[in-house]
Amino acid sequence: MRFGPIELYKKLAKTNCGDCGQPSCLAFATQVVGFGQELRDCPHLNEATLDEVARTIAEQRDKGIFVKKDNHKITREHLREKIGNHDFEAIAPGLGLKYTTRNGMDALEIPYFDRTVTMSRTGIVVGETEKFDPWDEVLLYNYIFFSGSKPLSGEWVGLESFPNSLPKRVALEEGCHKRIHQYFAGARPELEIACQRLGGIPVLNGHNGDLAFKFTPLPRMPLLLLFWDEDREEGFEAQAKILFDATALDYLDLEGLTFVAEKLADKLTSI
Ligand code: SF4
Structure with a gap:
């Protein structure tokens, strides 16, 4: 079976609750089928449906079926x-x-x-x-x-602090945290150099990472990168985490926050 927007819509809860970031279930179905939004962004699908439908849609995308390239x-x-x-x-x-x-x-x-x-x-x-x-x-x-206008709070929070962020946390983990910690595991000095080249400012106090750098990709969208290097003797893998100012949702939606953090990972791993 192929999943066009209508076929996918029939599998959704049809409550138009907006938790996926779209105004309606049909809009969400259209975005997933044609424009690459992730099916997991709807938190109201059971795992069995998710697995079955996501696999089919991924196969369709690979073949360019229903995909809107522009x-x-x-x-x-x-x-x-x-x-x-x-x-x-x-x-x-x-x-x-x-x-x-x-x-x-x-x-x-x-x-x-x-x-x-x-x-x-x-x-x-x-x-x-x-x-x-x-x-x-x-x-x-x-x-x-x-057009946000709230003064920055100076309070750093993870994406999980924002409402309805569960689907985007997976994207942030895969597209940002994992990429940074895998690329720089055992290479903390190299990460430090990459951060400095990208205009990051070291943050010395108040954070428990081995390394903490503040970036300002947009004037009201500061990001704090925390990095813990691996410790092979202790069996501890490297970790990375991006924190946002608590006012971040005044300036971008969850999609935008994830994108800007992924962009940072892109730049750090290509310097
Ligand atoms: S989160 Fe799911 S149920 Fe809610 S509007 Fe989006 S697609 Fe529909």
């Missing part, structure tokens, strides 16, 4: 439209951004990891020879769309 473009256009009425000048201070103009239009200067990009109402501008991942664009549009 997902990022659709999401990006949707978000660009949504921020159309945002007052850039008014939201800039709350987001830690600089308001500017470009070709006579409103624009925002956005420091993003180790670069600064300019977002106008017509798009994101980077240097002519620079490449910019379309999913990074989606993240930046989301940051503007949320």
Whole structure:
């Protein structure tokens, strides 16, 4: 059996509860089948259904069945439209951004990891020879769309502290924590160098990791990387964990938090 959005919808709880981050079960089914959202993001499926359906959908994706390849473009256009009425000048201070103009239009200067990009109402501008991942664009549009303004709390929390985060915790573990600790196990000095090259600031007190570095991928989205190196004699494996400021959900959704942490892992493991 093939699973198109309707076939998958029939397997869902049909309560439209929103725990998956989508406004309805049908929207979720569409995202899973066509756009790569994980079936586990719905916490109301039993394991047997999950196994059976997830396997079939994975096989479909491998063959390109029902897959919409321009997902990022659709999401990006949707978000660009949504921020159309945002007052850039008014939201800039709350987001830690600089308001500017470009070709006579409103624009925002956005420091993003180790670069600064300019977002106008017509798009994101980077240097002519620079490449910019379309999913990074989606993240930046989301940051503007949320228009958070809460002052940072200075309290570091794990993703598990945020409501309905269970499905994303698995993604964070696989896409970030595991990648960092596997790559840098037994190589703490190398991790330290990679952190410094990426502009991380060592945090010396108050954390129990062997190493703690603070990063600021976006002005109101600080991340704290904790790392414990392996101890072979004690049989202790390396571990890594990303913490977020307690206000993080004012600035991005869970998907965005996971993405930005995975991006950090990408950059650290490719320096
Ligand atoms: S979490 Fe599951 S039941 Fe709730 S809206 Fe999403 S798909 Fe439907």
